Amino acid sequence: MKFEYPYKLIIDNISRYIDLTEPEKQKYISLLTDIKIKRKGFLLQAGETAKYEYFITKGCLKVYTLDEYGAPHISMFAVEDYWTGDMASFMTKDPSRYFIKATEDSELLGIxxxxxxxxxxxxxxxERFYRILYQKSLISYIIRSNHGISLTAEERYMVFKKKYPNIVNRITQKDLAAYLGITPEFMSKIISKVNRM
Structure with a gap:
C-alpha cells in the first residue's frame, strides 16, 4: 500500500531502522495526531508537561531554555524529517524546562x-526504533557539548553549516547566535569573515 505525504515521510523515516508489515504501518499511523502550528506559535512552554513526541513534516522549530536574564539558549532546530520534543518531560510527566516554538508555519505528527x-x-x-532514536539524540548531544568546550565559535559555526545545510538559511542570525552561545554581533562578524574566505 502506498502512503500519501506526510505519512510516507514518517514511515520512510522509521523504515531506515526497522521493517514494518503493512498492518503495522497502518496501526502506527492510526495512533498519530496531525498538528499544525503558525509561525511564532508554541508547541510547548516551560512549566507545561510534554504530551507528545513530534515528527516534523513541514516547517522549522526551535527548542530552547531561558536563562535568569531572559536570554534564550537554543538546544536544537528541527525541520522536515526530524523528531523533536522534550523526552524527559514526556517520559516522567514532570514539567518541562523547554520552549518549542515554530519559526515557520509548521505541520507535525505527534504521538x-x-x-x-x-x-x-x-x-x-x-522499542528498538525509539531506542535507536534516543541513542542518536544522546550521541548528538554529547558531540555538541564537546564542541562547545573544544571548538572556537567560528569552528562551531562551520560545523553547523556543514552538518545542517538545510537549516542554516532558514534561521535568523540571532537564533543561530543563541544556538552557538555567542552574541548576535559576534555572529555577524563570524559570518562576514567566513563569507570573505
Whole structure:
C-alpha cells in the first residue's frame, strides 16, 4: 500500500531502522495526531508537561531554555524529517524546562504518551526504533557539548553549516547566535569573515 505525504515521510523515516508489515504501518499511523502550528506559535512552554513526541513534516522549530536574564539558549532546530520534543518531560510527566516554538508555519505528527505505550504493547519492535532514536539524540548531544568546550565559535559555526545545510538559511542570525552561545554581533562578524574566505 502506498502512503500519501506526510505519512510516507514518517514511515520512510522509521523504515531506515526497522521493517514494518503493512498492518503495522497502518496501526502506527492510526495512533498519530496531525498538528499544525503558525509561525511564532508554541508547541510547548516551560512549566507545561510534554504530551507528545513530534515528527516534523513541514516547517522549522526551535527548542530552547531561558536563562535568569531572559536570554534564550537554543538546544536544537528541527525541520522536515526530524523528531523533536522534550523526552524527559514526556517520559516522567514532570514539567518541562523547554520552549518549542515554530519559526515557520509548521505541520507535525505527534504521538501521545498513551498511544506510545500502546504502540510498544502492540508492536514491540518499535522499542528498538525509539531506542535507536534516543541513542542518536544522546550521541548528538554529547558531540555538541564537546564542541562547545573544544571548538572556537567560528569552528562551531562551520560545523553547523556543514552538518545542517538545510537549516542554516532558514534561521535568523540571532537564533543561530543563541544556538552557538555567542552574541548576535559576534555572529555577524563570524559570518562576514567566513563569507570573505
Amino acid at each position: 501521545s504518551r498513551a498511544n506510545y505505550d500502546l504502540l510498544f504493547q502492540e508492536i514491540p519492535k518499535f
